[in-house]
Amino acid sequence: MVAALVGDPARANMLTALLSGRALTATELAQEAGVTPQTASSHLAKLEGGGLVEPEKQGRHRYYRLADPDVADVLEKLAGLAARAGHMRVRTGPKEPELRRARICYDHLAGDLGVRMLDSMVSQKLVRRRKQEILLTTDGEHFLAKHLRISPEMLAHPRRPVCKACLDWSARRHHLAGTLGAALMKRFTELKWAARDPAPGSRVVNFSRAGEKHFAALFGSEGD
Amino acid sequence: MVAALVGDPARANMLTALLSGRALTATELAQEAGVTPQTASSHLAKLEGGGLVEPEKQGRHRYYRLADPDVADVLEKLAGLAARAGHMRVRTGPKEPELRRARICYDHLAGDLGVRMLDSMVSQKLVRRRKQEILLTTDGEHFLAKHLRISPEMLAHPRRPVCKACLDWSARRHHLAGTLGAALMKRFTELKWAARDPAPGSRVVNFSRAGEKHFAALFGSEGD
DNA sequence: TTCATAGTTCGATGCTAGCCGAAGCATTCC
DNA sequence: GGAATGCTTCGGCTAGCATCGAACTATGAA
Structure with missing residues (x-):
């Protein structure tokens, strides 16, 4: 086992x-x-x-x-x-702060930034959340189309949900998975806001100076 | 931990x-x-x-x-x-053969017959299956209406999917859950093809002689 | 070759945790 | 009330496994 x-x-x-x-x-x-x-x-x-x-x-x-x-x-x-469960090991999460801040989880954004993004999307009512289930609102569709050129058709997939709550290892809260989570990460990369760390096997995601600004403009800065 | x-x-x-x-x-x-x-x-x-x-x-x-x-x-x-990893568990499943053959899982059919039913529905293209997700096809809708008088409206539910793959404890494969799984079990009972074992707490489902025949006619006999 | 480092195998030891019998509460039924 | 059932606690037994010392193999360096 x-x-x-x-x-x-x-x-x-x-x-x-x-x-x-x-x-x-x-x-x-x-x-x-x-x-x-x-x-x-x-x-x-x-x-x-x-x-x-x-x-x-x-x-x-x-x-x-x-x-x-x-x-x-x-x-x-x-x-x-x-x-x-409060059964935390003494050493919690990744030692490397970059890993804790932003990293790849499968194909979407995890870490503090990933958690913050989902929080912000909820409070902006871009998605509606009920426990495990997350649904994209029409407001959210407009937001994505306007600021990131992501259309609903791009998110359709026969065997994968658009939105999914994924438990974040370091933050102990949920971040956004699903086709939307993947599409967002892909777009961030295309826009050169962020890039996976080039070191082989590394899961760190590095945000550029400008990328961080744009990200914060859409999904809130430190405070929230 | x-x-x-x-x-x-x-x-x-x-x-x-x-x-x-x-x-x-x-x-x-x-x-x-x-x-x-x-x-x-x-x-x-x-x-x-x-x-x-x-x-x-x-x-x-x-x-x-x-x-x-x-x-x-x-x-x-x-x-x-x-x-x-090929580390499949050694100690497996219920000892009682009836329990292994057909039992209730929540509100739908589990056990060998449950697994066989889903297999048959897939190969008859009544449902389309990709990993965990199962979708009812139009062929499937016709089939259900014709043979079991189950209409799509009966399956609609705000919070529960129509079809869902449920891991079968004894067979270690999936059987059909969701509103369709429940509706099928209900219909089998109404038609007196099958009945829950009267013993209190038992999860065994007993098929009648005739019920077994009808079931086999729809969902294949031993082979598949 | 000889030495040093990286890693494995073997054998012995000791602790942990799963297991069950017996007994103790709690709840329901008669 | 008394009996039966469901579940838990306690105590002692035992098996399994993690651990380490010592010895062995393999690669690389002098």
Whole structure:
């Protein structure tokens, strides 16, 4: 069972360290987990067997990375649940502040900016929200067309909802997923407001100076 | 840590049983997990402490249900990862063959017959299916009206989808939920093709001789 | 070659947590 | 009231697994 793998504290620490998207060596992971290399080796073998991490041999190092974006997604959601129950681990969220601020979750924006965007859309009545369900309003359609040239037709998809609440790992609140979440992220990139960090495997999203301004104009600045 | 809670086999079985959305009593969950009531009580206290399940007292029973759609979402994703890694669970399903064959899941048909019905509907193109999402086709509407006198208006509901894929506990595959799943089960009962087992608390559904024939005529016999 | 570093395997140890029997509340039925 | 059912608490037992020391392999450097 996969959950049992994640359940052990040492392994959970390793996986959390890998959530940044970087690949780490076995020794580094041992330090992160606070165990000896022998113990770490045993854990890593189990994680590999469970399909959660993938090794890459390079010289006399063994680099490990998360096997899959799906794995990262599940880990974040688990952390979100844990946070809500007050069962937060001592070390919360990503250490890197950029990762906490803006990052990619599958194909949409997560982190503080992602959460703030959804908050702002709700308060501007661009979407209506009922628990898990989020619906785009006509006001929202006009807003998207006017400011971002996103039309409702672009959002239609046979097997994916337009809006979906996605639990944010670091912020412990929801951000916007679904085809709209993806379309927004795509547009931000096209407009050069933001770009994924070029480092391989990194999930950080960097906003440009101008992009940040435009974003704030549409979805509020710090305050809200 | 939440993952540790899900990691234990007994608790995982309980949570899997609750994935149907139905609330189950502590004793039922003990049976599902294959442990004694005392042990189950301890597990349920932990799950409740972790915010994964919520109790509801009713007479001398304690019903438990999943605390939140987010919890169900995470559990499904975990199951997905586990399945991908070929780590399918060993201890599986109900011992009673009748329960495995046909039972009630909330208000619709589950078990082998439920799974077979959905399979047949897909291959007959009565519904179109993509992953979790299921859509009724016009062919399907005609079929339902002609053979079962179920009209699209009967299926409309503000908050509930017409079709929904529901993970089948025993078969580990999906059967049909949603208003259509409920309407079908209701019609089967009205037509006296099937009836819920009169034993209190039983979730078994018994098909009559004639009912089984009619069912097979519409949704295929053994083969598919 | 010899040495140093990275990582794994093996064996022994110790702690955790799941498990059940027995007993104790709580609720409902007769 | 008494009996039956649903569920929980307590105590002791046991198995599993995480942990580490020591020894072993492999790569790279001097």
